[in-house]
Every structure is written in structure tokens, then in C-alpha cells.
Amino acid sequence: MYFLTVSDEVLPVIYSLNIKHRFSDVECVLGCGDLPYYYLEYIVTMLSVPCFYIHGNHDAAEYTAHGEMLQYPRGCDSLEGRSVNHQGVLLAGLGGSIRYNDRSGAQYTERQMLMRAWRLVPRLIVNRWMYGRYLDIFLTHAPPLDIHNGPDRPHRGFKVFLDFMDRFKPRYLIHGHIHRSYRFSDTVETQYNQTTVINTAGYRRLWVEPRQQHGVVSPSSNKTK
Numbered sequence: 001m002y003f004l005t006v007s008d009e010v011l012p013v014i015y016s017l018n019i020k021h022r023f024s025d026v027e028c029v030l031g032c033g034d035l036p037y038y039y040l041e042y043i044v045t046m047l048s049v050p051c052f053y054i055h056g057n058h059d060a061a062e063y064t065a066h067g068e069m070l071q072y073p074r075g076c077d078s079l080e081g082r083s084v085n086h087q088g089v090l091l092a093g094l095g096g097s098i099r100y101n102d103r104s105g106a107q108y109t110e111r112q113m114l115m116r117a118w119r120l121v122p123r124l125i126v127n128r129w130m131y132g133r134y135l136d137i138f139l140t141h142a143p144p145l146d147i148h149n150g151p152d153r154p155h156r157g158f159k160v161f162l163d164f165m166d167r168f169k170p171r172y173l174i175h176g177h178i179h180r181s182y183r184f185s186d187t188v189e190t191q192y193n194q195t196t197v198i199n200t201a202g203y204r205r206l207w208v209e210p211r212q213q214h215g216v217v218s219p220s221s222n223k224t225k
């Protein structure tokens, strides 16, 4: 199944009428935060596919052209602190960045993020019991500690995400927050044990093979790449 993963930057390649043609093979959208809600709404409206998202530290309410306040992107499903089986691909998400100032928004201390991860555990255990694995894609905004992260406090990664990968072995950890323009590093994909860590700042088209559930192959796994 092809996923379109997006975060941090509004790009003309996506925010255009060509999106339908360019991403006609995409079956699901994953938003990793720090994007205006109208952008996610535009993508799901144009592609007519499901979208799961988590919050970035800069996410905030915004107003439509009609003066309506948007607190979340309409037509999209929040994956914050949840796990979902989407057509044979197990998703879970924890948004936000490391806390670096006193402003409100999705900022967490290492300990607060640890507690959020712990609250996910019962659902991951249910996944393991039902599907034989904890999860396939772990969606975050901030990166793991020392993988793609920056040298300054706001762009530091979470250590708990390393422990999470050690314990629950997702196939992918997809994050944002580290804009390519920061030039911390040109590396956007790193293998960490069994997990491929991807910085999706901007966008990425990603193929993920759906897996068996209860011994039955998910229908979408028969599709060619």
C-alpha cells in the first residue's frame, strides 16, 4: 500500500491541482505535524483517501475564509496516543516535540513523553495478541535521540523513542520537525535495529506491505507496487 507522508512544509508539488495525477497510487496519507489544517484537508479532499495525523509543536487553531475556527483538520483521524489497524498496516502515533520553552502547544518533557508511550502499551499488546506484532508504523513529530535530530534544544530527539523501537520493533518510525533547510544533516533515512527511521519533512511516497491478519492476507496486499 502506498502512503503519502507529509510534515512541516506546504509544497507546491502537493498543494496544486496536479496532486490527483501525481499521487493517484496513494491509498492513505500520514501527517507528521507542523502543517496548516487546510493543507491536510486539501490533500484528503483531492485524493479521497483516509488521513491519519499527529500534532507538531507549532500546530495551532486557524480560521477559514468564512471566519470559522478550525481546531483540527476535518476529514482526518487523529492518531495521538492511539493505534489503528488500517487495512493490514498497524499504525500508532505520538506527536509533539521536546519541551524547550513555556509556551503552550505540543511540547513534552522526556518524562511526559514516556508516560504517553506507556499509555499506548495496552493497545500494542492487544495488537500483538490479535495480529502477531505490536505495530508497523510509529508516527511521531520529533525524531528519536541522536537520529536526524539537531544540536539545539528545540530539535533534540526523544530517548523514549529509542526504547520504544527496542521494545516494540515497528517496521517504520516516521517523523517530521527537522526541516531540510536547517541543514543539520542530509540524512533522511536511518536503519535502527529492525526499524527504518524516516524524516518526512516535506513529503515522501512510501510503500508498506500489508501483513496477514488472523492468517488471512489483507486484500490490498495483492496489489502490485
Ligand SMILES: [Zn+2]
Binding pocket: 034, 056, 057, 058, 097, 141, 176, 177, 178
Ligand atoms: Zn516541529
